Amino acid sequence: MENNSSILIGLQSRFGEDTFTQQSTMDDMLTLWLPCDKLKEVLQFLKTGIQQPYRMLYDLTAIDERTHQKRNGSPSSTFTLVYHLLSFERNSFIRLKVALSDEFPKAPSIASLWENANWYEREIYDMFGIKFDGHPHLSRILMPRTWVGHPLRKEHPSRATEMGPFLLSDEKLDLEQAALQFKPEEWGLERQSEDSDFMFLNIGPQHPGTHGVLRIILQLDGEDIVDAIPDIGFHHRGAEKMGERQTWHTYIPYTDRVDYLGGVMNNLAYLLAVEKMAGIEVPERVKVIRVMLCELFRIASHLVWYGTFAQDLGQLSPVFYMFSDREKIFNIIEGICGGRMHPNWFRIGGVAQDLPKGWEKLVQDFLDYFPKRLREYDSMVMKNSLFKARTVGIGIFTLDEAIEWGVTGPGLRACGMEWDFRKKQPYSGYEMFDFDIPTAANGDCYDRAVVRVEEMRQSLRIIEQCLKNMPEGPYKADHPLTTPPVKKNTMHDIETLITHFLGVSWGPVIPAGEAMSCIEATKGANGYYLTSDGNTSPYRVRIRTPSFPHMQMLPYISRGYTVADMLSILGAMDYVLADIDR
Amino acid sequence: MEEATSTYLLIIGGVLFALLNVAAGLIWVERRMLALWQDRYGPNRAGPFGLFIVLADSLKLFFKEDWIPPFADKPVFIIAPAIVMASVLMAFAVVPFAPGIVVADLNIGLLFFLAMSSMGAYSIILGGWASNNKYSLLGAMRGAAQMISYEVFMGLSLMGVVLMSGSFNLTEIVEAQRGLWFFIPQLLGFVIFFIAGIAETHRLPFDIPEAESELSAGFHSEYSGMKFGIFFIGEYMGITLISCMVVLLYFGGWLGPDLLPPIVWFILKVFAFISVFILLRASLPRPRYDQLMEYGWKILLPLTLLNLVVTGGVLLWLGE
Numbered sequence: 001m002e003n004n005s006s007i008l009i010g011l012q013s014r015f016g017e018d019t020f021t022q023q024s025t026m027d028d029m030l031t032l033w034l035p036c037d038k039l040k041e042v043l044q045f046l047k048t049g050i051q052q053p054y055r056m057l058y059d060l061t062a063i064d065e066r067t068h069q070k071r072n073g074s075p076s077s078t079f080t081l082v083y084h085l086l087s088f089e090r091n092s093f094i095r096l097k098v099a100l101s102d103e104f105p106k107a108p109s110i111a112s113l114w115e116n117a118n119w120y121e122r123e124i125y126d127m128f129g130i131k132f133d134g135h136p137h138l139s140r141i142l143m144p145r146t147w148v149g150h151p152l153r154k155e156h157p158s159r160a161t162e163m164g165p166f167l168l169s170d171e172k173l174d175l176e177q178a179a180l181q182f183k184p185e186e187w188g189l190e191r192q193s194e195d196s197d198f199m200f201l202n203i204g205p206q207h208p209g210t211h212g213v214l215r216i217i218l219q220l221d222g223e224d225i226v227d228a229i230p231d232i233g234f235h236h237r238g239a240e241k242m243g244e245r246q247t248w249h250t251y252i253p254y255t256d257r258v259d260y261l262g263g264v265m266n267n268l269a270y271l272l273a274v275e276k277m278a279g280i281e282v283p284e285r286v287k288v289i290r291v292m293l294c295e296l297f298r299i300a301s302h303l304v305w306y307g308t309f310a311q312d313l314g315q316l317s318p319v320f321y322m323f324s325d326r327e328k329i330f331n332i333i334e335g336i337c338g339g340r341m342h343p344n345w346f347r348i349g350g351v352a353q354d355l356p357k358g359w360e361k362l363v364q365d366f367l368d369y370f371p372k373r374l375r376e377y378d379s380m381v382m383k384n385s386l387f388k389a390r391t392v393g394i395g396i397f398t399l400d401e402a403i404e405w406g407v408t409g410p411g412l413r414a415c416g417m418e419w420d421f422r423k424k425q426p427y428s429g430y431e432m433f434d435f436d437i438p439t440a441a442n443g444d445c446y447d448r449a450v451v452r453v454e455e456m457r458q459s460l461r462i463i464e465q466c467l468k469n470m471p472e473g474p475y476k477a478d479h480p481l482t483t484p485p486v487k488k489n490t491m492h493d494i495e496t497l498i499t500h501f502l503g504v505s506w507g508p509v510i511p512a513g514e515a516m517s518c519i520e521a522t523k524g525a526n527g528y529y530l531t532s533d534g535n536t537s538p539y540r541v542r543i544r545t546p547s548f549p550h551m552q553m554l555p556y557i558s559r560g561y562t563v564a565d566m567l568s569i570l571g572a573m574d575y576v577l578a579d580i581d582r
Numbered sequence: 583m584e585e586a587t588s589t590y591l592l593i594i595g596g597v598l599f600a601l602l603n604v605a606a607g608l609i610w611v612e613r614r615m616l617a618l619w620q621d622r623y624g625p626n627r628a629g630p631f632g633l634f635i636v637l638a639d640s641l642k643l644f645f646k647e648d649w650i651p652p653f654a655d656k657p658v659f660i661i662a663p664a665i666v667m668a669s670v671l672m673a674f675a676v677v678p679f680a681p682g683i684v685v686a687d688l689n690i691g692l693l694f695f696l697a698m699s700s701m702g703a704y705s706i707i708l709g710g711w712a713s714n715n716k717y718s719l720l721g722a723m724r725g726a727a728q729m730i731s732y733e734v735f736m737g738l739s740l741m742g743v744v745l746m747s748g749s750f751n752l753t754e755i756v757e758a759q760r761g762l763w764f765f766i767p768q769l770l771g772f773v774i775f776f777i778a779g780i781a782e783t784h785r786l787p788f789d790i791p792e793a794e795s796e797l798s799a800g801f802h803s804e805y806s807g808m809k810f811g812i813f814f815i816g817e818y819m820g821i822t823l824i825s826c827m828v829v830l831l832y833f834g835g836w837l838g839p840d841l842l843p844p845i846v847w848f849i850l851k852v853f854a855f856i857s858v859f860i861l862l863r864a865s866l867p868r869p870r871y872d873q874l875m876e877y878g879w880k881i882l883l884p885l886t887l888l889n890l891v892v893t894g895g896v897l898l899w900l901g902e
Contacts, residue, residue: 201716208794223720223871314786314793314868320620386787386867563720564870567796 004030007094010050015042023074023097026277027515031095033075039098040108046085046094047113054085054094055403057110059544060120062128063531064154070512070534075099079130081107082529084516084544088403088417091424093516100130109135116406119552127152127240137188142233142581145179151241158238158245182217187229189219196221201563205234209312209567212577216554216566223562228555235581243541247507248274249348249483251538255528256342258543259579261301262522263333265294267346272427272517273528277510278481280349285473287429289351292363292466293336293343294428295459299370300329301522302452302459309449309571310381313390318381325373332362348483348508350476363467367460374456382453391446395557395569398443405556406549409524410451410574415443421520428519435461445572452574481508507536516544523547523574547579594685601674605818606636612818612860619864646807654804655712662709663809666816669701670823677826678753680836680845691752692744695827696737699782702820703729706784706791709813710801721800724871725791728781731878732788735886736778742771742893743831756835765832770889772832774882779824781878783817785859787866790874825855 008030011020019042021033034042046054063080065071077099085094100107109132111118121132122141129150132138140147149156157163168176184191184200192198204215213234219227239258243251255266268290275282303326307319330340336359337343337352345352381387397407399415412419420437422430438454440447476482478489480499490500512534518527524546533539550573558566610625610633617624628634650659676691678684688694703726710722744750746767747758758764765772781788792800802813829835829851836844869877 199716201720208798209796310867314789315866316616316786317620317864320622324621380865384867386869389869389873390867562870562872564790564793564796 004092007050007090008032011042011045014045014049021075023072025095025515026279026513027273027517029093029095029516031097033097033099036098036100036107039096040110040113042096043083043085043110043113052087052089054087054090056086056088057083057114057116057120057406058086058093058525059084059527059529059542060110060117060124061529061542061544062124062130062152063540063542064128064152067154068531068533068539072512077101078103079105079128081124081130082542084529088419093518095516104129104131106131106133108133109138111135114406115404115556116549116552119548126150129153140233142236144233146176151238156241158241184219187217189217189227189229193221193226198226203566205231209570211308211570211575214551214577214580218563218566220563223564225558225561225563225566228558228566230551230554232551232577232580235577237578237582239582240541240543243538245537247536248510248538249507251541252346252348253342253344255543256344257578258545258582259301259521259523259526259547259576260341261297261304261576262526263293263297263300263341264290264337264343264345265297265519265521266526267344268294268428269517269519269521269526270528270530271346271348272519273515273530274348274510276515276517277513277530277532278348278479278508279511280477280479280481282349282428282477283473283475284429284471286350286475286477288466288470289355289475290346290428291430291433292463292470293333293345295462295466296329296332298459298522299456300326300333302456303329305452305571305574306377306381306449309574310387312567312571313387315381315384315387318377321373321377321380325370328366328369332359332366335359335362347476348481349479350474350482354475355470360467363463367464367467370460371457374453378453382449388446390564391449391568391572392444393442394445394561394565395572396442396444397553397557401556402443405553407524407553408546408549409520409522410448410455411524411550413438414440414447414451416441421518421525425518427517433462433465435459445568448572448574481510483508509534509536510538518544521546523576523579524550543582545579545582547573547575547577551575551580590685593683597674597679597683597685598671601671601819601822602815604822605815606640608818608821608856609639609814610636611856612863615857615860616864619861640811643808643811648807648809651713651715651804653714655714658708658712659804660809662705662712663805663812663816664705665708666702666705667812667819669698669705670816670819672701673698673823674819674826676752677823677830678756678835679848680843681753683845684753687751687753690750692740692750692755692831695752695823696733696740699736699820699823700729700733702782702816703733705813705816706801709805710791713801713804715804717797717799717803718801721791721793721797721803724793725784725801728784728788728790728871728874731875732778732781735774735878735883736782738883738886738890739771739774739778740831741890742768745890745893745897752830752835756830756837759834759837763832763834763837768832768889768893770885771893772828774886774889775831776824776828777882779828780859780862781874783820783824783859785817785821786863787868788874790868790871793868821856821859822852825852825859828855 015038019034019038023031025031061082065077065080079100081098083096109121121135124130125138126140126143127150199220201218201220203218204210205213215231217229218225239254242254252267255270258266303322307322310318333343334340337345399417402412402415416439418437418439423437435458438451440450476486485500485503490497510532512532514531516527516529518525526546527544529542530538531540558569614624625632625635628638650656673695675685676688676694706725707722710718743764747755749755784791802810833851836848838847
């Protein structure tokens with residue numbers, strides 16, 4: 001808070017008292033409105049001009065405000081751009097908002113200020129039709145190039161049934177086919193250099209090395225990569241748009257599928273934001289249950305990464321061992337939640353059910369079993385000299401570059417920065433646990449692997465503490481907005497019965513306002529930035545995923561390496577396509 | 583005269599029959615052994631121990647549409663798999679399985695084997711080129727570079743054996759090992775030959791021409807049906823051939839205690855080496871293309887030459 005006021009005073013003294021309008025939010029993040037023409041100066045100032053600067057562009061998104069009712073006196077606008085900056089030294093965020101006032105507005109691009117602004121601005125253009133002046137390559141990024149309209153605008157239909165039947169006329173077919181033609185110039189690629197013709201190689205969308213529908217256009221000179229351009233969006237399912245039509249409660253299962261290896265950890269990121277807005281404080285038992293399941297999923301996700309990474313480098317066996325270990329985790333998850341990959345088990349204000357009888361044994365068995373296996377994998381994979389030859393010194397980025405490109409999670413820690421949201425901005429009771437943050441120094445593919453492997457050990461420590469110290473108590477908060485409402489509170493009088501009935505049929509009405517959550521997910525920092533208009537469904541759901549900026553960095557870190565190295569780089573990045581495309 | 587001809591025909595027929603069946607059977611062996619090492623079951627449904635999977639696989643390959651991509655260079659595309667099959671089978675002509683069981687007991691048998699195994703490189707290059715596919719082309723280029731470089735010291739590593747036995751004839755080489763199998767004095771030569779052999783058959787860890795995770799399937803991406811099947815069988819025959827050569831040159835061929843007939847000794851030894859091939863595939867990652875070449879030229883080649891010089895020197899010294 002002191003931090004917030006000092007930076008506000010600093011900004012006001014530099015740019016004038018009237019430049020900024022402060023808005024209060026549920027997440028206590030300093031939120032300032034500023035005019036469009038001052039934007040670049042202010043951002044530049046925050047990034048480089050102050051003590052303890054805001055060096056990372058954490059997220060950049062927009063909101064269509066045209067049907068937004070309860071604005072709490074913030075400046076009127078048709079569209080709002082929202083910039084989230086993160087300062088590591090201050091350990092705090094700042095949120096800057098810019099009001100735009102046209103149907104198809106324009107804003108200055110900050111792509112020259114932060115490298116990772118490039119894709120974020122393209123995404124906003126794609127989703128809202130907002131144009132950015134000075135952007136080097138403003139084109140669609142998630143939607144097909146032939147798409148009509150901008151999906152996250154309120155007038156764009158959100159269901160197929162609102163769009164009329166699909167017809168593919170001959171002309172449309174020709175157009176679609178023409179759009180598929182590959183022209184290097186459209187991607188900003190040269191066909192030849194002074195002394196050689198380049199070969200263009202499509203890795204994907206269907207390729208065993210991309211782990212999903214991802215296309216990478218490689219510009220090759222022999223086997224050396226001159227440039228690599230990721231073409232994303234094949235996995236785009238409109239998760240953010242879906243949020244605007246689901247109730248607060250029924251959106252939970254959709255979050256499971258964003259980072260589909262992270263399972264309930266996605267629920268947590270979403271629910272933390274919802275609970276901030278609803279003002280729900282969850283019981284201790286809920287916190288510990290949530291932490292335990294999240295850490296189990298962290299191990300499960302890292303195991304998938306571990307096995308497939310080794311497989312990408314040609315080692316066939318580890319993936320089988322690791323998937324059978326993951327199976328053991330899924331057996332625990334199944335015993336507790338009933339589901340496996342997408343248990344959809346956390347609820348607003350709690351979890352779906354209490355832990356089943358005998359859960360301790362399931363977890364204890366795994367704790368006894370797994371450390372030995374991890375040691376085995378160390379000698380099989382991490383200590384293997386061929387594995388080292390393929391990963392040490394490959395795909396290096398420095399700490400400065402990582403921050404510039406918005407890298408979070410193990411990628412950031414592999415550069416030597418001890419930054420983990422579980423420690424720095426603890427949520428869901430992580431401050432009660434004793435664990436270390438593994439780091440490494442070189443920022444290459446091998447170090448990223450080292451960090452992840454060590455993280456699994458730390459997760460085991462956390463799970464063990466959950467097992468030993470599971471508090472007694474309710475599994476859901478005693479609060480009118482929890483979903484589904486606690487049944488035993490209903491049968492008292494007509495008032496509680498009606499509340500229960502409305503809570504189940506319409507879902508809870510979350511008070512107007514906005515909040516962002518930020519958790520240390522399996523692949524980096526995941527967060528939900530939610531805006532409520534005091535309704536049964538969110539006004540805007542923004543999902544900040546770690547894989548999106550990570551994939552954006554691919555060209556930068558793979559230039560000059562060979563095709564085989566790119567597989568190491570992709571493997572060490574540990575992305576999930578649904579996490580990139582949402 | 584007629585009797586001799588019919589014996590030869592019998593041997594040729596027998597060898598062909600046995601080899602093709604062994605190669606097909608290896609599909610089952612490899613899948614079961616990999617499964618064993620990877621905590622899985624592998625094919626275990628069709629027939630006893632899943633043995634009929636071989637039958638099912640070959641039937642499937644035979645009845646698949648024999649598709650040639652319209653953009654491919656048709657004649658070359660067809661010829662490429664035939665080359666790998668022909669060259670490996672030809673090489674088997676000089677392999678003595680037991681005393682008297684050999685198709686052609688050439689006095690330059692070893693050179694003939696080297697010549698034939700080099701021919702295999704053509705199938706990769708031509709197949710990759712004719713497919714007119716970028717992945718195939720990259721795979722073919724890698725394959726060509728790899729096979730040519732590993733050929734060099736594959737041949738050189740064998741010269742130690744030739745020096746010691748004084749012959750290129752494989753039967754005589756085996757006979758020369760009655761006292762001591764050559765893998766003891768020629769340990770270095772054996773190791774290098776085995777590594778080069780793996781590279782020659784482009785099996786993991788030297789499968790960079792195919793490199794599934796990078797080049798999908800490399801030089802045979804575009805192949806399907808029986809043409810793919812022939813590449814596949816050719817690979818297994820290659821493994822069998824290299825294992826046979828290792829046994830003949832370094833492990834005394836059919837020699838062994840009298841309690842088993844020579845042919846059984848030979849088969850047992852060959853099978854042991856085939857298992858090593860499969861175990862390697864189950865355990866090692868794949869080096870990068872340039873690392874592989876570096877390893878070959880900077881480490882293996884000098885070692886081979888050293889081995890040759892030392893062997894020659896020791897023999898001269900002993901001879902005096």
